[in-house]
Amino acid sequence: MSVSASEQPRRRKIRVLIAKIGLDGHDVGARVVARGLLDAGMEVIYTGLRRTNEEVVRAAIEEDVDWVGVSILSGAHRVLLPKLRKLLNDSGASDVRILAGGIIPQEEIPELQAAGVDKIFLSGTPIAEIADYLVKETKHV
Amino acid sequence: MNLFKPSEMFVSATADSDMALEGKRWRKETYDPAAQGITDRKKFVTDTGIAIEPLYTPAHLEQIGFDYLRDLGFPGEYPFARGDRPGMNRTEPFVVSAYSGFGDAEACNRRFRRLVEIGTEQILVALDLPTQCGYDSDHEMATAEVGNVGVAIDTLADIEILFDGIPANSIKRIGTLGNSIGPIVLALWAALGEKQGIDWSRYTVNLQNDPLKEYIARGTQILPPAPAAKLATDAVAWCVEHAPNWSPMTVCVNHINAGGAGSSMGTAIALSNARHYIDLLLAQGYTIDQVAPLLHMFPDERHDFFVSIANLRALRRIWARMMKETYGATRPEAMACRTTVYGHGQEALAEPLNNITRTAYGTLAYVLGGASYIYLAGYDEAVSTPNENSARVQLRTLQILANEHGFTDTIDPLAGSYFVETLTAQVERQILDGMAQIGSIGGALAAISTGFARRVMTEGAVRRQRAIDSGDRPWVTVNMWPQQPNVPNTAFRGDAKAVERQLARLAQVKATRDAARVKEILAEVDRATAENRNVVPCVLDAVRAYATVGEIVDVWRRRFGGFVPSTDF
Numbered sequence: 001m002s003v004s005a006s007e008q009p010r011r012r013k014i015r016v017l018i019a020k021i022g023l024d025g026h027d028v029g030a031r032v033v034a035r036g037l038l039d040a041g042m043e044v045i046y047t048g049l050r051r052t053n054e055e056v057v058r059a060a061i062e063e064d065v066d067w068v069g070v071s072i073l074s075g076a077h078r079v080l081l082p083k084l085r086k087l088l089n090d091s092g093a094s095d096v097r098i099l100a101g102g103i104i105p106q107e108e109i110p111e112l113q114a115a116g117v118d119k120i121f122l123s124g125t126p127i128a129e130i131a132d133y134l135v136k137e138t139k140h141v
Numbered sequence: 142m143n144l145f146k147p148s149e150m151f152v153s154a155t156a157d158s159d160m161a162l163e164g165k166r167w168r169k170e171t172y173d174p175a176a177q178g179i180t181d182r183k184k185f186v187t188d189t190g191i192a193i194e195p196l197y198t199p200a201h202l203e204q205i206g207f208d209y210l211r212d213l214g215f216p217g218e219y220p221f222a223r224g225d226r227p228g229m230n231r232t233e234p235f236v237v238s239a240y241s242g243f244g245d246a247e248a249c250n251r252r253f254r255r256l257v258e259i260g261t262e263q264i265l266v267a268l269d270l271p272t273q274c275g276y277d278s279d280h281e282m283a284t285a286e287v288g289n290v291g292v293a294i295d296t297l298a299d300i301e302i303l304f305d306g307i308p309a310n311s312i313k314r315i316g317t318l319g320n321s322i323g324p325i326v327l328a329l330w331a332a333l334g335e336k337q338g339i340d341w342s343r344y345t346v347n348l349q350n351d352p353l354k355e356y357i358a359r360g361t362q363i364l365p366p367a368p369a370a371k372l373a374t375d376a377v378a379w380c381v382e383h384a385p386n387w388s389p390m391t392v393c394v395n396h397i398n399a400g401g402a403g404s405s406m407g408t409a410i411a412l413s414n415a416r417h418y419i420d421l422l423l424a425q426g427y428t429i430d431q432v433a434p435l436l437h438m439f440p441d442e443r444h445d446f447f448v449s450i451a452n453l454r455a456l457r458r459i460w461a462r463m464m465k466e467t468y469g470a471t472r473p474e475a476m477a478c479r480t481t482v483y484g485h486g487q488e489a490l491a492e493p494l495n496n497i498t499r500t501a502y503g504t505l506a507y508v509l510g511g512a513s514y515i516y517l518a519g520y521d522e523a524v525s526t527p528n529e530n531s532a533r534v535q536l537r538t539l540q541i542l543a544n545e546h547g548f549t550d551t552i553d554p555l556a557g558s559y560f561v562e563t564l565t566a567q568v569e570r571q572i573l574d575g576m577a578q579i580g581s582i583g584g585a586l587a588a589i590s591t592g593f594a595r596r597v598m599t600e601g602a603v604r605r606q607r608a609i610d611s612g613d614r615p616w617v618t619v620n621m622w623p624q625q626p627n628v629p630n631t632a633f634r635g636d637a638k639a640v641e642r643q644l645a646r647l648a649q650v651k652a653t654r655d656a657a658r659v660k661e662i663l664a665e666v667d668r669a670t671a672e673n674r675n676v677v678p679c680v681l682d683a684v685r686a687y688a689t690v691g692e693i694v695d696v697w698r699r700r701f702g703g704f705v706p707s708t709d710f
Contacts, residue, residue, distance in 0.1 A: 018710070023270035023286050025360015028400045028602045031710040035603050038710075048706030049360050050274075052282075074270060075525065079285035103524055106627055122626045123490055123523070124619060126610045 014042040014138045015065040019056045020049050021084065024074035029101060029123065033069065036127030042134065053080065057087045060096050066138050069099040073123075077104055077112065085116035097137075101125070161200035172196070184613045188444035188605070189405040191567050197559035205566040212458070212566075216552045217477070220461040222454050222565075223553040224511045225477035230549035235508065236313050237539040238516045240483070242267030242292035243526045244639030245646070246302035249292040252529065253307055259536055263514060265347065266303070266317040267291035267526065273361040275322055275694030278643045288639045290526060295647045296687045300329045301336055309334050309344040314388075314514070316347035320373075321363045323350035325693050327376040327389055328681040335685075341384040347437070347481075347514075350376050350390045353414040353585055356704070357594040358396035363694060366589050368701045372676060374421045379677035381431045388437050390418065391481050395441040399485075401601030402594075404442035404452050405568055409575025410585075410594055411438065412459065417585035419468070429468040433475035437514075443485040444614070446506045447564055450555055453480060453510030455569035482507040484517040484539075490626035491618040496520035501538050508542050509555055515539060595709060647689070654687040662686055667696045 018034040020027050027049055038044045045063050047056060060068050068088070072080065081100055088096050097118045104112070109120050118137070121130055172195060185193040214220055217227030226233070239261045242249055253264055268291040271283035277295050278287045287293050294300060309315055309330075319326030330346040352369035355362040362369065373390065380389045392415040398407035415436060422432045440456050442449035460478035464470040484507060486499025497520045504517050517535045519527030527535065542548055555561040579588050588594045608614035618624045662683045669676045683693055 022284075023274050023276075023282060023361075025270075025355070025362075027360060028358075028598065031599050032602045032606050034710040035599060036606070044710075046708050046710045048708040050282075050706060074286060075289045076285035105524075124626050127606065128610070 016042055016067045017045050017060050017065040018069045019047045021051055021080050022076050026073045030071035040131035053084045053087050057091050061093050067097050071101050073102040081117050082115035164198045164200045187448050189403045201559050201563040220458045221477050222458040229552040234543040234549050236262045236514045238263035238514050240265045240516050244288040244636050245643040246299040248636045248639050250303050263314040269293045275363045277689045277691035278647055293643045295689045296650050297332050297684050298650050300333050309339050314345045314347045318349040320349050320352050320355050321361050323373045323376040324677045324680045328684040332684050346387045348389050351393050354393045356589045358400040362704045364701045374418050375675045375677050378675055391437040391439045393439040395439050398441040401598040403601050405571035406575045408572045413579040413585045429470045430472040430475045433464050437479045437481050439481045443503050449506035450510040451564040451568040454565045480512045481514040482512040488523050489618050491624035493520050508548050650687050658686050659688045670700050
């Protein structure tokens with residue numbers, strides 16, 4: 001009996017790298033999201049504070065993640081997020097998708113999405129909403 | 142580890158005094174029948190886990206063994222529960238303070254002049270992240286961060302411009318956070334006085350200079366914790382010798398509470414950090430009577446109004462007893478806990494103007510609790526550095542609290558309240574239990590190295606998030622009458638040319654200073670560090686010679702190595 005692709009069991013759990021890029025030291029949100037996604041049954045790795053884009057890309061590839069979730073509250077997202085997308089693509093990891101969270105003005109969201117950030121969750125988003133999004137959007141393979 | 146045990150904190154009037162029996166009778170005959178069948182509209186538990194009863198009576202004071210003279214005393218006298226100063230807000234209202242900074246020194250100086258014009262009595266300079274983390278503006282790690290969350294400071298030249306036209310003694314206090322670069326910011330403020338021709342005794346510098354909480358909550362740590370704490374205490378020791386009127390260290394609950402610990406455990410962690418700094422100074426031969434008067438505490442509670450008042454009162458009592466009984470202080474100044482606070486509420490991204498109301502109430506609690514130096518969060522602070530309009534509202538709110546409504550007419554106005562005294566005793570118990578717990582694992586450094594503090598933080602943050610998601614903690618526009626959060630791009634973004642100007646100024650300073658002299662002094666900073674001497678005298682020489690913040694920090698990075706970020710969550 002054949003089953004459609006969407007009904008096939010997932011090959012593995014969803015893998016997420018939660019990353020802090022740059023000097024922003026506020027990581028409570030990042031850790032709460034990491035804990036929430038772990039509780040939701042995903043495999044979660046946290047980079048710790050103050051990573052460069054290069055370090056994050058290396059970790060994403062080594063850990064073979066589906067998603068990189070970046071938390072930025074300092075206002076540096078307009079420079080750092082497009083750069084992360086480019087570095088992932090240049091390293092052959094264009095299939096790794098990017099989530100961003102933190103303090104990001106509404107008006108800047110289209111620009112970030114055009115630069116290859118898949119989804120932006122503002123501060124205050126319930127964890128369940130993020131988990132649901134990842135379950136729905138992660139490719140079934 | 143379960144830090145959240147409301148049942149244990151429930152004070153029930155079990156004594157069988159007449160008062161207790163009457164209270165029980167009221168509950169049974171009058172309250173319970175009326176409340177029957179009505180579902181609680183919320184959980185009546187504070188963020189710190191204390192269950193709140195419908196009514197407090199003299200029976201609760203019996204329960205806590207309330208003794209006025211022992212537990213409260215009088216303002217300006219041991220145990221300082223009613224106030225650290227004799228006249229408190231009646232004779233001299235709290236100091237109206239502003240935390241501000243963005244862009245480069247030139248842009249920021251204009252804002253500072255405006256702040257002073259409209260009545261700011263203290264300015265705490267917000268530094269950008271590269272400065273706080275010890276990177277110059279031209280360092281790769283400074284990419285996209287120069288002037289973002291504060292002003293960029295690379296050398297003394299920036300401080301000179303920042304305070305151009307604002308003499309160091311023209312307001313009550315000046316200062317900055319500089320948690321991981323304490324000796325450097327101290328030296329910059331000392332050198333500013335020299336440049337302006339104002340003796341150190343004629344102005345007051347306040348620093349946060351509390352590196353230990355950075356590892357727990359705030360995240361600007363540079364070095365491993367032990368040498369970072371030692372360098373911070375060098376700033377205090379230098380002030381004991383040269384500027385005893387300054388307050389070179391403010392030990393913070395603020396970020397620890399905000400990050401998840403809750404105000405009681407946050408206060409316990411902060412007091413344990415304070416003990417670590419104090420012990421380092423005593424080991425160098427300073428006395429508690431010399432050191433303690435230079436320290437400030439920075440308490441914090443933003444969820445529960447009455448807990449905030451109780452926390453301030455309990456903190457002063459604990460501090461006084463700790464200084465007198467544990468450390469043997471004899472000077473009242475060493476036992477009186479001076480407090481700096483930063484008014485917050487549960488600020489939301491949706492409909493940010495409501496944050497004015499929230500922060501005003503949060504700050505009122507600090508006024509009623511008797512804080513000495515009060516800042517206030519801007520309504521747009523969750524989004525960006527406050528814009529000028531927001532900065533004006535911040536300041537006016539503080540001025541209204543200080544002068545209107547009679548909030549400041551009498552000292553410690555809620556003392557004797559059955560509720561507030563009970564809560565003060567409960568909060569005090571929570572803080573002392575937390576301190577004992579940290580003591581049992583080996584103190585402040587162990588709380589960091591064993592991951593204890595980090596676990597407290599994450600568990601607390603997860604608990605708070607669940608309380609919000611479930612509606613247990615009511616939050617208007619978030620879980621009640623929810624609105625779409627919105628971060629408008631009218632958010633203050635500063636001056637686009639500021640980065641260019643900053644980089645140009647840094648390049649010019651480097652090109653025109655005496656390079657050989659800088660090299661020689663940096664070598665001396667390294668020698669003082671290696672020999673475990675107080676580094677401030679040679680850091681001051683380095684700053685005078687226009688060495689950069691990054692160059693000085695690099696000396697310590699080479700000597701001690703950097704911190705290793707934890708990947709636990």
